[in-house]
Amino acid sequence: MIKTVDLKKTFVGRDQTVHAVDGISAHIKPSEVVVIIGPSGSGKSTYLRCLNGLETLTSGQIIIDGVDLSAKKTDLNLVRREVGMVFQQFNLFPHKSVLQNIVLAQQVVRKRKSSEALEKARMLLQKVGIAEKENEYPIRLSGGQQQRVAIARALAMDPKIMLFDEPTSALDPEMVGEVLEVMKQLAREGMTMVVVTHEMGFAREVADRVLFMDQGKLVEEGTPEHFFTAPQEERTKTFLRQVL
């Protein structure tokens, strides 16, 4: 479903060059839930953002569902429809109501009829458990509710893959659960998911595979059991000691 080959992303600044992603090769299978963990600044977000073309690659290759993202003739907008993304800061459209947030891209990008888009939006709001808030503006929702709307908004495009970049990191602790619950349900339904998170409980319970990144490199990968019981690499052990 997703294949990255020796993926590199380098940020060239005025006084320093950052190798944010430094040669990552990975293969994510359909319906697989992959959790990426790693210390701050290790390039997790950058890797994720490369996967839907929000960052342009420095070198390497990404193939999503048979489409080569790095090829010149690939229309990234077509790829992005198939790859939903959920951000740490929710990034809901503040000038649109909850319902409009979910309807907009369906109409603009997927060219769906208004009635069809509305029906889909209401169905998804039901699914993430905030049907009663459809006419509210994002600012009047709690963080957990906003993030659930953001998930519904991404799902409305019928993506084949969902990317989550620390979806619960900006939430108050009591709201983390409601968002993780929605993600778990998605995983059970067979969605292909790549999740960057510090929620080790989620990784342990839901992930099929865990990737540990440090300094732009893939240090270790394996099943959750492998990770949380018998990690091999020294850096993985140090990291896990700190977060567990």
Add this chain to the structure above:
Amino acid sequence: MNTNRNTWPWNLLTIAILFTLCAGLWAATKKIDYTWRWNRVPQYFIYHDETLIPAPFDGQVATISKLGDKTQIKVLGDNGEEETFEVDSNGIEVFEGETLFEGDYLGATFEWRAGPLLVGLWTTLWLSAAASIIGMVIGLITGLCRVSNNPTLRSLSVFYIELIRGTPLLVQLFIFYFFLGTVLDISRIMAGISALAIFAGAYVAEIIRAGIQSIPKGQMEAARSLGMNVPQAMIHIILPQAFKRTLPPLAGQFISLIKDSSLVSVIAITDLTKSGREVITSTFATFEIWFVVAFLYLLLTSVLSQVAAWVERRLAVSD
């Protein structure tokens, strides 16, 4: 916020100060022996115009038939011609059977007509409106070029903005009128509107640029991640939010434009300012007319700021 109870003494003080100022002005004009003639002013807004209708040929009045306010006068010519005229009933100057010579007045029609001040106000209004709309379009396009990734578009927009903001509007007006007006053969009104629009466009562009850049990067990323292309994201996500934030400075810019439009009087466009000057030459009511002209500008600008405030309140539903 202060409560009403605490502010009324201050309001009283404000009124007292304003009153003292007015009294001072009045006393000062007393000393220079100026005769105020406010009664001359209204006729320059609107006046009752009389149009006299002359007989087109020698002949006589055949019939006069009154129909309410209007009266039909049928005239028979000496050579057999026949024609009917309509005048106001209270303006009839002939009786049935009267002998007429060509050019004798049959009667008059009366009409309310806009005086020069009202005509000037209207000119200023539509001139500013046209320049605002065109300036908005220019500013929007330039603002978008200013934030685009294309270096040529960026440089061109910076060049335009710097050029316009670095030269006086008065000089731009002269260049538009004398140079471009001659080269491109455009009328003085077109020259005036273009100069104002291009002047406003440069400022609007900067406002729009600031507005777009004030929108968090995550908005564009969220829009793109849903598969929208850049124009779609701009139209549906970025610009509506930027517009909301830039409404107060934009309103300020268009208020400035109304005031700056008074400069077009130097290229002989009869706007409110020029009408005022013309009225003064025939009335010598210099003080009154300038006060009235100032008040009319104030009227236009405050209506605009009220409209802007109303739109702002409407858009505030999402905060």
